[in-house]
Amino acid sequence: MEKTLAETIKEITKNHLELNNGLILGQCLSAVGWVNNTVPDTKNLVELPMTDVAGGGIAAGAAIVGRRPIFVVRFQDFMYLNSSMLINYAAKAKELFGISAPVFIRALATEKKGTGPTHSGIIHSMFMYAPGFRVCAPMTPGEYREIWKDFMEHDSPMFVSEHRHSFNQIDEIKDIILPDSQITIYGIGYARFNVLKALEILTRQGIKCNFINLLWLKPLKLTHEKIESLTKTKIGLVVDSGFEIAGASQSIAYELMKKTKIYVEALGAEDKPVGTAERYENGTPSVEKIVNKVKELIKLKD
């Protein structure tokens, strides 16, 4: 039977802790479902106290001495506190001191259902901005295996933007390239699921779109295949769950425009904090919003 993403994370982690003498650190790892059943009950697991600033430094210190720690932050919003030592030391150490501090940062995002202002943020863009990190947003078992392999092959800290709503995912998400598509949509992280739903609606309405997965945010792996579609459709859209302003969607849209001289827009979360009640939710652009944006851009092109 094929594994879910959660089972894949758990398996990778178990192997790392048992076979590589790796470490996993985080707050309340063994409590209430073992972080959505992604954490194995085995050796080399360290429960951190509520040390939301020191925790990142402890992880970086363990990385310096070669343990390649997995540092779990249960809600990505908490990274505002937890990131200090990671940004200031782990990410800079290689360049400044020639010391490697490869921390695998599992930053779990979620949204909706009243998760509110401190439990629903998706802030991977902040780590693209800080020099020294590899940044990715895996949503499938295959993607997770790829980024783990990459982590073990490099000596940089890696920011892994996870999303709890993807943990049951089994299938891989494939790029969609159709003849005569009118637009190329690039999807980042969890936003890809809403893009795929939007594509179903757009297809029914006779609008053909190409769809490209962006697993890596930094280094941004814009291969020829990922750019070729844009050069054919002549207009593009990058969709992300994180904030749009100065975020991954805008940054990547700019990179695509620079490479192709073709107009690309960005669509992400709005520039406002998230509230708890449903009417105040703000995160991954809704399916409806994506559909409307695609139509607006196609109209603009015509």
Place this chain on the structure above:
Amino acid sequence: MEEYNLLKKDFFGKEQKINIYKKIYEIREFEKQAKKSFDVDSIKCPIYLSIGQESISATISEFFKPDYIFTQHRGHSVYIAFGGNKDKLIDELLGKDIGCNKGKGGSPGIQDLNIGMIGHHGLIGENVPLAVGAALGAPEKKILCVFGDGAVEEDYIFSSITFAFTHKLPILFICEDNNLSILTKKAERRSWEITDALKGIGMPVADILDDPKLIAQKVNEFKNNLPAFINCRTCRHLWHVGTGQDEIPSIDRLKEFKNSLLNEGIDLNELTKIEEKIKLENEELWKKHLPKQ
């Protein structure tokens, strides 16, 4: 604060006392030359001098041999006391590619991996959680972690030290307490002592002057019972950064220690010879690196 006159015995003999004196003097001479070089603009980076605080690392290095050292921005004394490469330190201060951090760290960001000294990047107290993480990752290694009285006020310090205590991590925490955060005195910043707080959780602590005899006693008492915390009250002679001086230092531990050695019957000629040798070597060392006048 604990007093020396409460001690019942010496924790070190003549040879160790001389060694410590040599190191204090060596650091002092190095720092004096660094000051001179800064004042004539040969050193262009902000400089954090250890003058006045040398006895702490000089004494610890005689009794405690750590596998890793995590120190702070005022780290020249630790670097030299534990045998860091002084040529590379000078080159770092001069911003050269051959410096101990290729000119990227400057005075606050020095390191020498040959002595296990891991670079500090300038964020006050960051070395404490890093040291704790290193000890967690490599519990068979002994670690020295040095910081100042300002750093202990950083919110992540207490949580890091108490984590080390919970997990019995082998770290000797040293606070070089010069009572100043830039120029703001401790009493204006806080109403508590870190040693009282740590005593409250049951951690071995000491709050002492930077007298080598006291430091020797406490390091020897604690070094096989880590983690432990020693607050050493010391006197920074110069500015936080740069080479200025606002007032005459209240104490010069170098002179105090020399006098105590003389009082114990150590020959003045012996100390003078040591001083002359160190002075000469230091001048030669700097001459190699500084531009010809």
